[in-house]
Amino acid sequence: MKMVRIALWSMVAVAVVIVATLWMTERDQGPVAARLAPEGEGFSADFELTDHNGMVQTEEDFRGRWMLVFFGFTNCPDVCPMGLATIAQVMDDLGSQSAGVQPLFITVDPERDTPSVLAEYIPQFGPGILGLSGSSEQIERTAKSFNIYYQKVDDASAPENYSVGHTSSFLLFDPQGEFVRIYEYDQDPARIVSDLRDRIGA
């Protein structure tokens, strides 16, 4: 009887270790950008994508300007227009200082969001926002280098029966292409503007 009890408890202990390991591994694989504080471990922007005018763009093309990067997809009725509206408001409110900021919208739905689809959609929110697309592999690589998450979600009541879950925070990079901080897509634009002004002016 005692042997059985010891055996059972050993099995429980093993199970706990396995679950804890799985849990920690899973957490490590999650998106880290959203958890990075301004003083957190940094990373650099790294991508090669096609913009909505058909031009190939890399992070090098935006050196010297702050990059405000937002991931999304055009069939998204809630988060993405809200995020783009927030960015458009921020750019308006920055006035002349907006020249130093390049907002980028990178699609997480490259199958549907070709550069020409982005061309029809993105400029409606504001002339300064650049839409970027690419092959599925290019988008996957970009997401990895930006530490963001995206995943197709089955939804029978969405266009073509799917939507895409994705990191909705904005990522800010400095003029050298180093990650600085995140903002939330539904944050008060005035708070983002005041933070950006402090950084641009500094």
Add this chain to the structure above:
Amino acid sequence: MFKVFAKGFLGLAVALVMNLPTMSAAQDASNDTLISVENPWARASIGMSRPGGAYLTIRNDGKDTVSLVGLRAEISGMASVHETRTNSDGVSSMTPAEDIAIPAGGTVALEPGGYHAMLMQLQSPLVEGETFPLTLLFSDGTELEVNVPILGVGARGPEG
């Protein structure tokens, strides 16, 4: 300004059909709902190929909980309530919403980043400055038609 009132349709019908002897039972069945909608708005669409989004606040001044169980709109071939959730890692995703209960004396908001009316298969574009009728279907049988003003594509709330 955009406040619309609807007396519980089923409740009214039941109360009219039944007579005094069964009045208490009728009241139990009626829910006595008084549902109103505030601040409806929608974002202008870019063409017709992508789903539109609309928002509003529902108030329940009745004495029983009612649930929003569905939507109907001529402008959309398929209108439904969806819910956006954002987790602690900043990942947002969207799922069809279950029935949404509005407690007696309470309100529930459909607003960006939460519940929204997703208007699939647009039959015509949502044009800024225009309005369109949207019918809300409730668990007690109430059908409430609301005229939804269409704001700009970059609107962030009912004020624009």
